[in-house]
Amino acid sequence: MSVSESVGPQALPELKVQVEKILAAAKQQGASACEVEVSVQQGLATSVRQREVETVEFNRDQGFSITLYHGQQKGSASTTATGDAAIQETVAAALAIAKYASPDEFAGLADEHLMAREFPDLDLWHPWDLSPERAIELALECEAAAFATDSRISNADGSSVNTDVGCTIYGNSHGLIAGHAGTRHSISCVMIAEADGNMQRDYWYDYGRRADLLTDAATIGRIAAERTVNRLGARSVSTCDVPVLFAAELAGGLFNSLLGAIAGGNQYRNASFLLGALGQTLFPEWLTLDERPLQPGGLASSAFDGDGLATYAKPFIENGVLVSYMLSTYSGRKLGMPSTANSGGARNLFVTHGDEDQAALLKKMGRGLLVTELMGQGLNMVTGDYSRGAGGYWVENGEIQFPVQEVTIAGNMRDMFKQIVAIGNDLDRRGSVCTGSVLIERMKVAGS
Structure with a gap:
């Protein structure tokens, strides 16, 4: 049956x-x-x-x-x-x-x-x-x-x-x-x-x-x-500060971290690195992050949130600026703000992207690390400090040279958001955040 x-x-x-x-x-x-x-x-x-x-x-x-x-x-x-x-x-x-x-x-x-x-x-x-x-x-x-x-x-x-x-x-x-x-x-x-x-x-x-x-x-x-x-022969690299390109299948995690920081619960508990950041410029001015809960066929589509409120399309980031927190009825009341119809989380997020594929972003990066694997959680939601085990590929002159393992990438989320150089057109639509590969200008890569 x-x-x-x-x-x-x-x-x-x-x-x-x-x-x-x-x-x-x-x-x-x-x-x-x-x-x-x-x-x-x-x-x-x-x-x-x-x-x-x-x-x-x-x-x-x-x-x-x-x-x-x-x-x-x-x-x-x-x-x-x-x-x-x-x-x-x-x-x-x-x-x-x-x-x-x-x-x-x-x-x-x-x-x-x-x-x-x-x-x-x-x-x-x-x-x-x-x-x-x-x-x-x-x-x-x-x-x-x-x-x-x-x-x-x-x-x-x-x-x-x-x-x-x-x-x-x-x-x-x-x-x-x-x-x-x-x-x-x-x-x-x-x-x-x-x-x-x-x-x-x-x-x-x-x-x-x-x-x-x-x-x-x-x-x-x-x-x-x-x-x-392609992972065979992976090795570590020497500790350095270089550009990092997050493959599209991992890049959504960066924006999920943003959502955690702007969630009403973390805001009213004073447990967010973006505490009181409404109206602040967090990203490059070309970047917009918007929610589309009524998207036909969307993995998280719904006409109402967990409180029964009608959902609606809206930006959280507009031209780089944080224009809305993510609020349920309860967290909105705690903060003295109206609910954004996000009880249960955000639904179908879309991130601005350019017209370059991942290969073009590697050329733009020149020398650095393409990250295709992440390990551990590694985000301090209060400070924004980010540190995770990573694997991927070392890039020189815009070309992949060899696979990399046993390194740690580190930075602060506020800095990482501001240092996004480009987002590719290789969109990953399999999760709650639709984004392409994300190129960050500089992060610490700690290896051998």
């Missing part, structure tokens, strides 16, 4: 009825306000390794989480059960928690007039009619293509094909009950290469809402193998 047959748009009416029951139970038990999220997810995950099937897994998760208020006191509870008894018990548990909680003047639902009213079709439902047998075939095809690419590919660390479908309904005591069904699919490959006593590991993958738009399995295997073989 296809994983989408019992989970999909056809399940939404039943989930809405469940939300109505939960809201009614909360009111009957004495809650002054309530919000609830009901969800069901189902998927198929397959993996192979060394030409053998390793796993074939079906998964199905369902349940609901509830947050209710007893005046200005808040309580939350969740369960994976779905029956009437579970509803009554979970509501009672949340209400008991609320009655013991300290009053919070900022707690409570968002204002009713801010609730989402329009729910356009965001093109999120694209089920993949994928049988376990076909998923295994694709995973084996991916791995076989990797082994056929180069004789130095000595081992496989897993090729996988996954498909997931899900439905989520949000409702609150203002009368809002809305949700959506969505799909996500992926193909990935991790390989190991060996030559002259040296072993290296690398990967490639694709991920999206539509299976027909994924890179084909054989190509993913070939790219994973090429990346792995």
